Amino acid sequence: MIKNFKPAIAAAAVSLAMLSQMAVAAEEQFFPLIDYRVGPYGSNGQAFYGGFIDYLNYVNLKEKGVNGVQMTYEECETEYNNAKGVECYERLKSKAAKSAGPLHTMSTGISYALIDKSAQDKLPLAMMGYGRTDAVDGSVFPYAFPLVTTYQMQASAIIKFLKDKNGGSLAGKKIVYLYHDSAYGKEAIIAMNAEAGLNKFTVVQIPVAHPGNEQGAQWLKIRQERPDYVVFWGWGVMNQTALKAAKKVGFPRDKMIGSWWTGSEEDVVPAGDAATGYMAATWNVAGKHVPVIADIEKVVYGAGKGNMEDKAKIGTILYNRGVSAAVLSVEAIRKGQEKFGKGKALNGEQTRWALENLNITDARLKAIGATDLLPEIKTSCDNHEGSGKVKIQQWDGAKWVPVSGWIEGNKALIHPLFQASAKQYAKEKGITPRDCSKEK
C-alpha cells in the first residue's frame, strides 16, 4: 500500500519544490528607504515615509504589483544625520544591486553626501523639491533627479504669484528674504536676486542662525524695513518661531509666503493662531478628497497593512507628499518595464532611464486617482526636474487651503543658472557631460 503511494508522494514533493522555487523567483522591485522616524525631525519622516510605504502596499494589494512585480522595501534609520545616511546607503546598496527603485532621503545634506557615490554605484537618487538643484542638468548628473521642483524654481513661482496679486508688477516693492542660514536657505538667493533684477523690486536678505528658536532681532529689523512681503525659507523650529515673532511685531501673516519646507501641519499647528493666514508653496495638496488617498485608507488600512500608527495623519501635507513620491517612483517602474520587459524588476541603471523618460500627464494622474495631487511631470536628459510647478496654499487655522493653481517658475530665467552651475561642477570634477541630443 505504502509502495503504491511512493510515486505520488515523490510527484507531490517535486511539485511543491517547483512551486516554492517559482515563489522565490517571483519578481520583486526593491526600494531602499534611507529614512528618519526618530530624532529632531522624526514626525516629518513618519508621515512622509508612512505615505510612501502605504502606496507601495496599495499597488501590491490593488493590482498585485506592477505587472506582477511586487513592491518591496527596507528601511534604515538616519535620524536626519548625514553620517548615518551614508552608513544606511552602504548597508542597503548591496541589496539594491539587482533591483532598485529610486532612493529617497528627504534630506538635502544626505543627498549631497550621496550624489557621487550613487552615480558610481549606478543607483538613481530622487530629490523631490530638495537636494542639489543644479542636478536638473542631467547631462552632468545622470543619476540625480531633483524631481518636480527646485528651491530656485519655487522662489520664482512665489514671485510670479505675488506679481499676479499686484496687478502684474512688483516694481518698487520691497521683499524681505528671511532664510535659514544654511546651504538650503542660501539656495534660493540667486533666484530672488535674478527675479528682483527682472521685476524691479528690492530684496533684503535676513539670515537666521540655526536652529532659529530666537528671532527677536531679525523681526525688529523687518519691522524697521517695512517690507511689502516676507518670503520665508525656514526649517524646523524656525518656522513656528517666525510666525509667532511676526505676530508679535504686527506683521500680517497673509503677506508671508514660505517654501514647501515651511508648509506642513507640523510647521503651523505649534504656532497656534499666529499661523492663521500664512501662505506656503507646495508641490502636492493636502486632504483625503484625492481619490487615491481615500482608496489607500480603504484598501491598505482595511487589510490591516497600513504603515501609519497615527491614522489622523493620513491626508496631511507630508503624508500626501510621501504618496506623491511613491506615485512618481512606481510610475517610473511602469515606464521602465515598458522598455526593459513587463513583469521584470528594474535595476538601478534601468530605473535611471525610466526617471529620465517620465511623462505623467493629467490623464494618467486621473487614471490612478491622483488628479491634482501633484503637477504633470515630463523629464528628459536636460531636464531632471520635469515640472517646476507649485501651488500656493494658505493656513486657515485648521487646514491648508490651495489659493492658486499650479504656477510654473520662470524657466527661461532659472534653468540657465542650473546649467552654469552644473558646467562649473563638471569642470571641477573632470566630468564630460553627456550629449543630451543623443539620449533617447
Add this chain to the structure above:
Amino acid sequence: MNFFLEVLIGGLLSGVMYALVALGFVMIYKASGVFNFAQGAMVYLAALSVVGCMEKGAPLWLAIILAFVIMTLFGIATEKFVLRKLVNQPPIALFMATIGLAFFIEGVAPMIFGSEPRALELGIVDEPIPWILDNWNMVISKFDLVAAGVAAVLVATLALFFQYTRIGRALRAVADDHQAALSIGIPLQNIWAIVWGVAGFVALVAGMMWGARNGVQFALTFTALKALPVLILGGFTSVPGAIVGGLIIGASEKLAEIYIPPVMQDLFGGNFGGIEGWFPYVLALLFLLVRPEGLFGEKHIDRV
C-alpha cells in the same frame, strides 16, 4: 535711538529666557560639581509631559502638577540608577553619565508622548503692550514681561534656598567634596535626589515658557545651546550669575545681530548676518580670558 532701545530691551528679555534654562545647569553643578549635559533634554521632557497629560484630558493646572511629579520621579530614578554608583568618581564619569541620560530622554520621551510638534497655550498672549507701542513705538511683549517676572521669582527663591536652608548648605558641602560630606553624615543620596528634583522643576518652568513661545518639540533640547555662554559668563555656581549672564548675552547678541553685519558688509562685501549663533560664545570666551570662573563664580584655589 528708539530702535536701539527696542533692540536692547528685546535682547534683555530674551536673555531672561536663556537664564531660565541656565538655572537648571547651575542647580546640578552647585550640588554635584557636574555639568549636566541632559538639562536641555530635561526641558524637552518636562514640556512634553505637560502637553502629553493635557492630551490625555488633564486641565493645564493638573498637567503641570503631573509633569512636576514626573520630573521629581525622574530625578529620584536618576540618583538611584545612574548617580549612586558613581559617588566619588571623577567628575568626567558623572558628565559622561549625563550624556547617556540626554540620549535616553531624547529617545524615550517621544516614544511615550509622541514626537509631533504641538502648541502649548498658557493663556499669556505673546503680543506687544498697546500702551508702550502707542506712546513709544516699541514692541515689548506681555509674554516676555511675564517670563522676566517668573525668572525673578525663581532666582530669588533658589538663592534663598541655597543660602539660608540646611538642605542648601548641605548641597554646597556635597558639591565641594562627596566623601567629606558623607563622612560628616550628610545623606548624599537624599541630597542628590532633591537637587535633581529641583532641577527638574526648573526645567519644567523653562520648558513651559519656551514651549509656549515656540511650540513643544524636539528643538527644545537646543535651548541648552543658548544657556552655555550664559553659564560661562555668569559662573557655573551662581544663581544670580545665571540671570546677569543671561541679560548680558541676550542684549549683546541682539545688538550684534543688528549692528555688526552692516559694518562687515561695508568692509568685506557679501552678506553677513545670522551671527547670534556664534557671537555669544565669542563673548563668553573673551570673558574666560579675564575671569575664568565667570562673573559670579567661586574662585577656586588649590594649595600645593
